[in-house]
Amino acid sequence: MTARPANAHQARLLRLLRDGGPNSRAQLGDQVDLSRSKLAVEVDRLLETGLVVADGLAASRGGRRSHNIRLAPALRFLGVDIGATSVDVAVTNAELEVLGHINQPMDVREGPVAVFEQVLAMAGKLRASGLAEGFDGAGIGVPGPVRFPEGVPVAPPIMPGWGGFPVREALSQELGCPVMVDNDVNLMAMGEQHAGVARSVGDFLCVKIGTGIGCGIVVGGEVHRGTTGSAGDIGHIQAVPEGRPCACGNRGCLEAHFSGAALARDATEAAQQGQSPELAARLAANGALSAVDVAAAAAAGDATALDLIREGGARTGQVIAALVSFFNPGLVVIGGGVTGLGHTLLAAIRTQVYRQSLPLATGNLPIVLGELGPTAGVIGAARLISDHLFSPA
Numbered sequence: 001m002t003a004r005p006a007n008a009h010q011a012r013l014l015r016l017l018r019d020g021g022p023n024s025r026a027q028l029g030d031q032v033d034l035s036r037s038k039l040a041v042e043v044d045r046l047l048e049t050g051l052v053v054a055d056g057l058a059a060s061r062g063g064r065r066s067h068n069i070r071l072a073p074a075l076r077f078l079g080v081d082i083g084a085t086s087v088d089v090a091v092t093n094a095e096l097e098v099l100g101h102i103n104q105p106m107d108v109r110e111g112p113v114a115v116f117e118q119v120l121a122m123a124g125k126l127r128a129s130g131l132a133e134g135f136d137g138a139g140i141g142v143p144g145p146v147r148f149p150e151g152v153p154v155a156p157p158i159m160p161g162w163g164g165f166p167v168r169e170a171l172s173q174e175l176g177c178p179v180m181v182d183n184d185v186n187l188m189a190m191g192e193q194h195a196g197v198a199r200s201v202g203d204f205l206c207v208k209i210g211t212g213i214g215c216g217i218v219v220g221g222e223v224h225r226g227t228t229g230s231a232g233d234i235g236h237i238q239a240v241p242e243g244r245p246c247a248c249g250n251r252g253c254l255e256a257h258f259s260g261a262a263l264a265r266d267a268t269e270a271a272q273q274g275q276s277p278e279l280a281a282r283l284a285a286n287g288a289l290s291a292v293d294v295a296a297a298a299a300a301g302d303a304t305a306l307d308l309i310r311e312g313g314a315r316t317g318q319v320i321a322a323l324v325s326f327f328n329p330g331l332v333v334i335g336g337g338v339t340g341l342g343h344t345l346l347a348a349i350r351t352q353v354y355r356q357s358l359p360l361a362t363g364n365l366p367i368v369l370g371e372l373g374p375t376a377g378v379i380g381a382a383r384l385i386s387d388h389l390f391s392p393a
Helices: 009-022 024-030 035-048 112-128 167-175 186-194 260-272 277-286 291-299 302-327 336-358 375-389
Strands: 052-055 067-071 079-083 087-094 097-106 137-142 179-182 204-209 213-219 331-335 365-371
Touching: 009 024, 009 035, 009 052, 009 067, 009 375, 024 035, 024 067, 035 052, 035 067, 035 097, 035 167, 052 186, 067 186, 079 112, 079 375, 087 112, 087 375, 097 112, 112 167, 137 167, 137 186, 137 291, 137 375, 179 365, 179 375, 186 213, 186 331, 186 375, 204 302, 204 336, 213 302, 260 277, 260 291, 260 302, 260 336, 277 291, 277 302, 291 336, 302 336, 336 365, 336 375
Parallel strands: 079 137, 137 179, 204 331, 331 365
Antiparallel strands: 052 067, 079 087, 087 097, 204 213
């Protein structure tokens, strides 16, 4: 993809076609503040660039029928969502529909070189399957703070060796296309906003509970990243005064007391101390425990597993309650690997938020699980790069 929109009107038209699919000139005219003649000029210029194509005759609205317009069907975006223990890579079309998706285990602590070798191999496998001849752009999510303008991780607590690594520059050279980089939870929020539970909401929080905990903040339909890109790093808000040591160097952080890693540690301790026969049996069979084991034990009615989930949900809800009182969102979305804990976790979070936040903030506040699961991040990554490419150069 070499062409870019020449002005804000063309950018707006491209995003409308991305988010709403093929549309007639008349329908596009209903959504933009342009005269019919100016709209015709901008659409014709976009047709000349090859970014959009004519797509059959539109339904009649009286008078001569116009053609539908759609984004070029050959456009392809690569979405990459790097987690602490796995990576998702997907190819989408210009409307951000996932055409192919691969998930593989991966340890982010192996460092950027090893991780990106795996990412490039996965992208190559998708390309070889015939889904894409090449990529017009790529969006990358990483599980740590990112200095957004440069696409560089900054002192990420669970990503040793990644601080200062030029992710955007390195991958752009390898893939031969523009690349944008962001924190993984921001991309989850963008994915749920585009195709998930937050489609009609302008102001919402998206909390990702996985190996770590983060929060995507969407204000007026746009992700709020803060001055330096670290907005939403709620896993390092103190939840327990003088509590456990955290990977960030402080004590009592929410992440140290409830996250995928903290839950696995607590479950292992409970199993070893004979508090849960169910968890002990799983530990003996597998050699280690994860949040998946805790979820399975809870589903089997194990009281210790249920207590671990409720306690963690209450601590998370305590932090979210403060955010709700401060931000007054229209929706709170809970996502990430630990959402396998399901409605027990959700109920504990809801109880704490509704109890602690003011009624004016919570009276009509839905707190829900995300709809998209592991595809939220890759759709958000494709959305990130398309936002960049569908902006005036």
